[in-house]
Amino acid sequence: MTGHDKNGDEDRRSGRRSRALKAAGLTLAGALVLGIAAAGWAYWHLDNNIKSVDIDNALGDDRPAKAVVTPSASASATASPLPTEALNILVLGSDSRSGRANRELGGGDSSGARSDTAMVVHIDAGRTRATVVSIPRDTLVTRPSCPLPSGGSTAVAYGSMFNSAYSVGGPVCAVKTVESVTGVRMDHYIEIDFSGFAKLVNALGGVTVTTGQDIDDDMSHLHLAAGTHRLDGKRALALARTRHGIGDGSDLGRIGLQQKLVKALLEQIASTDLLTDPARLYRVADAVTAGLTTDTGLDSLEELMSLGRSLKGLSSDNVRTVMMPVVTAPSDHNRVVAREPAASELWESLR
Template sequence: MTDPRESADGARPGDGPAPAPGGRAAARAAARRAGRRSSRRGRRKPVSRLRRVLRTTAICTAVTVVVAAGAGAWFYEHLNGNIHSVSLSDGANGDVGGKEKADAFGRTPINILVIGSDGRNNATDCKLGGGCGSATSTSGRNADVEMVVHVSADRSNATVMSIPRDTITTVPACKNPDTGAATPGYRGMINSALAYGPACQVATVHQLTGIPIDHFVMLDFSGVVKMSDAVGGVSVCVSDDVYDTYSHLKLAKGRHTLKGEAALEFVRSRHGFGDGSDLGRTYAQHTFLSAMIRKFKSAGTLTNPAAVYRLADAATKALTVDTGLGSVNRLIGLANDLDKVPSKRLIFTTMQTGPDPTDPNRVVVGKGATELFATIADDQPLTTADGAKTKPSGAATSAAPSPTVPAAQITVRVQNGTGIGGRATAIAAALTAKGFAPGTSAGNAPAPAASTTLTYGPSQKDQAQTVARALGLPAAHLKQGAVAGLTLVIGADWRTGSAFPGGTAAATPADTKAAVSNAHAQTADQGSSCAQVSHFKTVSVGGVPMTPSQAYAVSTKKKDSAP
């Protein structure tokens, strides 16, 4: 601000007369005035440049935000568009998989049926699956991989139970809404139910195990290839040289990173591992999935945007899911729930089996399986906080566990005391579907019954407990009689359904030690374990039966599946 005492030329009163124009004094005054003007211009110039920079930055930032938002929206819509979803109630009369029950805090477990389809319904799957030689080879599909994935209500632990595809069970009445194919129900291999749609496969597994199934996830041959490539390969170990001449898997002893078709050959191999049956294949699949889970959880996989995009894009393209999982948000929610479970508390098991009395090439539900089913249905953990397998819990820990009798050895007389037609038939069918003896029968009770009772003969309490656990029947409904045999009278307190109302929580806790016995249990953190190559002559080369290791040794011209 200008001093009011200053004159127009900048001199102050009392400074004396102004210097005459010209001379050194005038030159100095002119220089001072020019300096002040130059200084003022110099101070304004950086401010103007800063404003231009800020304006440019703001415009670029705004454009970046708009582009990023547009890309995010495109990415979200793109992934949603990839997902193929199917209703679990299509053609199957409502909730075919049952309903989960909440715990004391209102939390519910998650049970998902993972299905690996052998369908050859497109050119890619035909090539990967070994060709489509005829019209019948593309007319249907089987669930050659079936795993029940259970995540506990508190998300602290999880169980993955494989069901061998060779299991014989009762397939319920179903209709495929896509093809119109229908069945009134039959007894056959469990994997055949997929021909009548994913909902039928879910209904069949639920009927066999009594485990509520909330969701399903299905992928085909090409889906396995896409997923293994998306994660950059999966590291697995084989105990010996192996060549499965059927799945074409050929690996030298040791550790390998499997991608693409090599990964598919590994998870499809049933002649290379174990005893050469489908049981051996489930064991190898657990090794593969454990390694994939460790890869997901490893540093870098889920923090790399490019890797996340490849994985998300591959997953949504590869999977068919139920409508309850049919959006990116729901799949992300499921992934978050699974990610909460530590690897040491995620246990892989295989349903215990026994030989089918009518066919040596097939299996039925075996000893311990009903206990395994019950632990999952009752949300009981099979690992402790440190990752060790659990010991018997609940009532089973206070005394020696009662002997477990295989369901296949138990025959039940089911009698209807409700006055509602068909109740005994429905429960008898549910029992045989769970693997109980085919001699299980249905009929009417001598008189109406207000409550349900299961009467057992002398020394048959263990059999009665197996039946009670399969049906969710509380121990208070069991009583000993004087006559041999088991008689289940359905009372007025059980008017609908194949599981006793509210009975699961009240039923005696399953023996978790029996549940993992002979179930080939292993946790996902066991990274050093190798898939055990079969020592049986399960393959052949030139018509000569050989072990997979012998086949590897003589097939020198066959290229290995992975280095």
């Protein structure tokens, strides 16, 4: 073979290598572009899942005072410090009737909704401890006048069931009623519907709950023997809604089950390393945001992520669950009223 032939072979091999490298580069660039586009679409999708209500604007200044926040020296030295001040969040579980998924899970007909579960979540300064206070939905309260989205306002209602506030005036009236009853400013509002809750539990792979007694409730379609159970989303939701199969059939027995479920969910989230499983992380984020309504201070993925990061030091062991102290209402043995002075003392501790 001549030197000329050798040079030709080398040129051809060099050309093939060059084309192969170009093809690989184009493939890598294409994959990178697709990856960035997919990530961008996922962020946009999750961000647009979230529904919000401008509660601050609707209620104006007729509210309990905000806690005064004094930034620490270490925080001021950090470029973007995570918030560490105390926080009060009203968390509602609603039996929304909107959408087929909610109706199939027990939401009822095609219109209307009630606050099926109400919890005031108080996060201590430093965000390493929290108190979750459940408010029985059958509590009789004075429901304040609430602004309506269509204009005008509702009338003050005396001796009204607590969960009627959401029915007549939505999230704005729910927040105003809670603030009126407790004297505590709600910094944020979070609402999750039936479908969103069930999807969250399923995305986490289920939740483990231990019950101390048999549950036999035809209304919630839940039948469990006493003991430890791994529940999927549908059965976890049924547990949260169970009231007729335990105790005296009142809302008070159900609150105990809901508080068990809250602790179990926190433990499940803590034990699931979502950062090493992007697919599951996306499913969890999609489940959370799809059934979520917040105030405008939490209505973006960035704001929710900031809240989540600020709670990284909060473990389920440092979450205390209690119920607002109540007694049977003198006017109706099927209803309750706040037990004083215990109820006022509890709310005072959260201000």
